Amino acid sequence: MRKSFFVVGFVILALTSSALGTEYQTVDAYKNCIGVRSLNAAYTSNLMPGDTYTVTVDGDAKASMYMDSDYDGVFLYYYDGTAPVHPKMVVVNKGEEHTFVASGSDFYAFLVDKSMKDTADNSGSMTVTITGEPGFREELTVNALFNCIGLFEFGAAKKYLTGGNTYATTVSGTAVTNGDPTGYFDGVCLFYRHISRPYHPILDVLEVGDERLITPHSTGWVFCFLLDETVDAMGNNSGSMLLSFEEETPVEESSWGSVKAMYR
Numbered sequence: 494m495r496k497s498f499f500v501v502g503f504v505i506l507a508l509t510s511s512a513l514g515t516e517y518q519t520v521d522a523y524k525n526c527i528g529v530r531s532l533n534a535a536y537t538s539n540l541m542p543g544d545t546y547t548v549t550v551d552g553d554a555k556a557s558m559y560m561d562s563d564y565d566g567v568f569l570y571y572y573d574g575t576a577p578v579h580p581k582m583v584v585v586n587k588g589e590e591h592t593f594v595a596s597g598s599d600f601y602a603f604l605v606d607k608s609m610k611d612t613a614d615n616s617g618s619m620t621v622t623i624t625g626e627p628g629f630r631e632e633l634t635v636n637a638l639f640n641c642i643g644l645f646e647f648g649a650a651k652k653y654l655t656g657g658n659t660y661a662t663t664v665s666g667t668a669v670t671n672g673d674p675t676g677y678f679d680g681v682c683l684f685y686r687h688i689s690r691p692y693h694p695i696l697d698v699l700e701v702g703d704e705r706l707i708t709p710h711s712t713g714w715v716f717c718f719l720l721d722e723t724v725d726a727m728g729n730n731s732g733s734m735l736l737s738f739e740e741e742t743p744v745e746e747s748s749w750g751s752v753k754a755m756y757r
């Protein structure tokens with residue numbers, strides 16, 4: 494019995510000292526924005542505003558020489574049909590189809606890595622195929638070395654979380670590009686690695702109203718950023734987005750489960 498009291502006391506102490514919390518990261522529309530054309534994204538300016546296009550992705554791009562370091566997909570940036578200057582940030586993975594109505598002629602596809610020095614060991618490439626009516630077809634090659642943007646040097650916010658902890662991640666706020674209210678960003682781009690896949694790059698766009706469970710790998714970094722066409726075009730950006738990383742509670746529940754088990 495004495496041992497049981499000791500265990501209960503220890504669990505309560507542990508719960509008290511590891512109070513769950515929420516971490517935040519501001520993503521500024523100017524300071525944390527990356528110019529995709531300036532930084533060598535693969536690029537076409539052949540889209541016709543008002544036309545519908547479908548994008549698919551295939552390839553063998555890798556983020557390092559290690560096992561399981563292949564990219565699942567690519568980031569895309571374009572203006573969609575809702576408004577002429579409304580920026581759209583999307584990840585399309587291999588095997589998926591992404592359909593949209595263009596409102597501008599420019600379209601960008603690229604990969605990311607932590608920094609420019611981390612792109613040096615990348616290899617392979619992705620092929621982004623854009624098809625549309627009538628008979629439009631264009632292929633962009635996204636080279637894992639030359640069309641990969643080093644996030645650290647080019648303004649992405651780097652958030653550190655506790656590796657292995659799970660965070661319910663959401664985003665709010667208003668950030669605008671092109672100096673126009675219809676140029677608002679729908680969400681924030683994320684790049685990180687999962688605790689169970691330490692070399693596997695995860696590309697994601699988290700939109701307002703969505704939630705992701707993020708369990709970062711041991712070093713805990715999560716890069717957070719917005720996109721614009723060029724560095725020069727960012728002078729009229731304004732506002733910011735706020736990411737919220739709310740720590741989940743599975744440790745607490747399992748601890749109480751083991752406490753109850755002693756009294757069964």
Ligand SMILES: [Ca+2]
Nearest residue numbers: 556557611612
């Ligand atoms: Ca790399």
